[in-house]
Amino acid sequence: QIQLVQSGPEVKKPGESVKISCKASGYTFxxxxxxxxxxxxxxxxxxxxxxxxxxxxxxxxADFTGRFVFSLETSASTAYLQIxxxxxxxxxxxxxxxxxxxxxxQGVMVTVSS
Amino acid sequence: xVLMTQTPVSLPVSLGGQVSISCRSSQSLVHSDGNTxxxxxxxxxxxxxxxxxxxVSNRFSGVPDRFxxxxxxxxxxxxxxxxxxxxxxxxxxxxxxxxxxxxxxxTKLEIK
Numbered sequence: 001q002i003q004l005v006q007s008g009p010e011v012k013k014p015g016e017s018v019k020i021s022c023k024a025s026g027y028t029f030x031x032x033x034x035x036x037x038x039x040x041x042x043x044x045x046x047x048x049x050x051x052x053x054x055x056x057x058x059x060x061x062a063d064f065t066g067r068f069v070f071s072l073e074t075s076a077s078t079a080y081l082q083i084x085x086x087x088x089x090x091x092x093x094x095x096x097x098x099x100x101x102x103x104x105x106q107g108v109m110v111t112v113s114s
Numbered sequence: 115x116v117l118m119t120q121t122p123v124s125l126p127v128s129l130g131g132q133v134s135i136s137c138r139s140s141q142s143l144v145h146s147d148g149n150t151x152x153x154x155x156x157x158x159x160x161x162x163x164x165x166x167x168x169x170v171s172n173r174f175s176g177v178p179d180r181f182x183x184x185x186x187x188x189x190x191x192x193x194x195x196x197x198x199x200x201x202x203x204x205x206x207x208x209x210x211x212x213x214x215x216x217x218x219x220x221t222k223l224e225i226k
Binding site: 035044045046047061062095100101102103104105106107 | 153161162163164165168174206208210214215216217218219220
């Protein structure tokens with residue numbers, strides 16, 4: 001069965017970096033892109049962008065340029081989201097989802113606190 | 115960006131009852147390929163969103179037929195009949211016709 005399993009919760013200080021993983025199984029990793037989404041506590045979902053798992057080409061939403069980087073480890077069927085120079089407003093749960101938004105990871109809660 | 119307006123915000127329901135959730139888009143969601151990329155999700159507390167309906171009216175694998183989707187253009191509806199306890203949570207619509215994909219603000223289904 002198709003599964004996306006994300007890494008565990010993170011607690012960081014402002015200015016630090018975090019790298020979240022999303023390991024796919026049950027399908028051919030390179031045949032479907034990976035989307036990344038953000039959900040602040042009690043809020044709706046916001047699309048951050050996606051990475052083409054075949055070519056590595058990335059597309060970022062306007063609000064997620066500069067400090068946000070999508071990457072791949074294709075041999076491990078894993079996608080990554082790195083956020084640098086963390087700010088208070090980055091505190092949220094981050095989800096990966098397969099290209100058609102059909103399967104989602106369980107989410108990673110990132111806490112940013114001094 | 116396409117604005118997705120979901121109503122109501124909160125929806126009290128009796129178990130066994132029927133409810134409808136509305137999702138309106140600020141522009142037509144008909145893609146140039148002829149498809150309409152409007153989807154519905156349920157997010158239970160502490161979980162990730164789960165796909166219920168894709169492309170307006172197609173039930174995803176394993177979704178009971180108590181869930182049905184309809185609509186066209188800019189106006190869409192999710193109907194839930196014979197509501198069960200596991201249906202409670204927040205429902206979201208998502209459009210992926212236009213870049214960037216955008217979500218509705220959510221409808222919380224709760225027990226009356």
